Amino acid sequence: MRDDHLTGLLAFLAVAEKRSFTAAGAELGVTPSAVSQQLRQLEERLGVRLLQRTTRSVGLTEAGQRFFERVRPAIDDVGAAIEGLNEFRDRPAGTLRLNVPRIAVEMVIEPVLAPFLAAYPEMRIEVGIDDALANLVESGFDAGIRLGETLDKEMVAVRIGPDLRMAIVGAPAYFATRGVPKHPRELHRHDCIRYRQPTSGAIYKWEFDEDGKEFEMAVEGRVTANEAALMVRAALDGLGLAYVMDDYVRDELRAGRLVRVLEPFCAPFPGFHLYYPSRSQMPLKLKVFVNFLRARGATPKRRR
Numbered sequence: 001m002r003d004d005h006l007t008g009l010l011a012f013l014a015v016a017e018k019r020s021f022t023a024a025g026a027e028l029g030v031t032p033s034a035v036s037q038q039l040r041q042l043e044e045r046l047g048v049r050l051l052q053r054t055t056r057s058v059g060l061t062e063a064g065q066r067f068f069e070r071v072r073p074a075i076d077d078v079g080a081a082i083e084g085l086n087e088f089r090d091r092p093a094g095t096l097r098l099n100v101p102r103i104a105v106e107m108v109i110e111p112v113l114a115p116f117l118a119a120y121p122e123m124r125i126e127v128g129i130d131d132a133l134a135n136l137v138e139s140g141f142d143a144g145i146r147l148g149e150t151l152d153k154e155m156v157a158v159r160i161g162p163d164l165r166m167a168i169v170g171a172p173a174y175f176a177t178r179g180v181p182k183h184p185r186e187l188h189r190h191d192c193i194r195y196r197q198p199t200s201g202a203i204y205k206w207e208f209d210e211d212g213k214e215f216e217m218a219v220e221g222r223v224t225a226n227e228a229a230l231m232v233r234a235a236l237d238g239l240g241l242a243y244v245m246d247d248y249v250r251d252e253l254r255a256g257r258l259v260r261v262l263e264p265f266c267a268p269f270p271g272f273h274l275y276y277p278s279r280s281q282m283p284l285k286l287k288v289f290v291n292f293l294r295a296r297g298a299t300p301k302r303r304r
Helices: 003-018 021-028 032-048 062-088 102-119 172-178 186-188 229-236 246-255 284-296
Strands: 051-053 056-062 094-100 121-131 143-147 155-159 166-170 192-195 206-210 213-217 241-245 259-263 271-278
Touching: 003 021, 003 032, 003 051, 003 062, 021 032, 021 062, 021 094, 032 172, 056 062, 062 259, 094 102, 094 284, 102 229, 102 246, 102 284, 166 206, 166 229, 166 246, 172 259, 186 206, 186 213, 192 229, 229 241, 229 246, 241 246, 246 259, 271 284
Parallel strands: 094 121, 094 143, 192 241
Antiparallel strands: 051 056, 143 271, 155 271, 166 241, 166 259, 206 213
């Protein structure tokens, strides 16, 4: 296969998945006009129109859709074959692309990034921070990191950390004026800092466990956010109670800047998992990263 054929195919796949010349160019590291030119040349060589272009959108023709369905698996196989050569190298190399929510960046990625790259100097890591559940294949990521309970059953999940627990926390000044709740049902008398889920847009219901029976509560409050750091800041400022991972506020709890309540009602749950498409074998670059995380064996921590 000629190099220009391969370049055109990669451009075609990127546009077909992104539905955008700009996004495809960003993924390929070239300008949108270069992508457009590569596609025009590919269509001219094939003698078939693959894309429907308008000023507002890009779509596949019937021929383009059929071509995409045949070419995508073939290019994946080529990529897997190239990745397989890493097994014969003394040290793994290449770029590991990870899709990670912001809280996992702080608790999992930041503490290991420097030591991992020091241990594997021929490796590169690209981290896409995304609190929503992205499609790994369409987005071009090798793997993602999420809590175990949120993962799709079609994904292969590898546990990379211990169980976690949620904590309901507030500032001492808040409890001095509003009192301390003894049971989750008393939360209706409190300002609760709510979390809006990025994927669904719904307000997250706080989850509890009482004598082995799980239940949820919809809470109310004056502050709503979609980021844990802002929720903690609001709690520190006395604006209400925050519902966050206990490891994330460990230092604040130890220093007494935050106080934990209702702890008996917060049961452990599966912690962070690294996941990747089930149709793929774990590439060496991903395998060494997982092994590195496991070898450190530390509870995920928030970096200060």
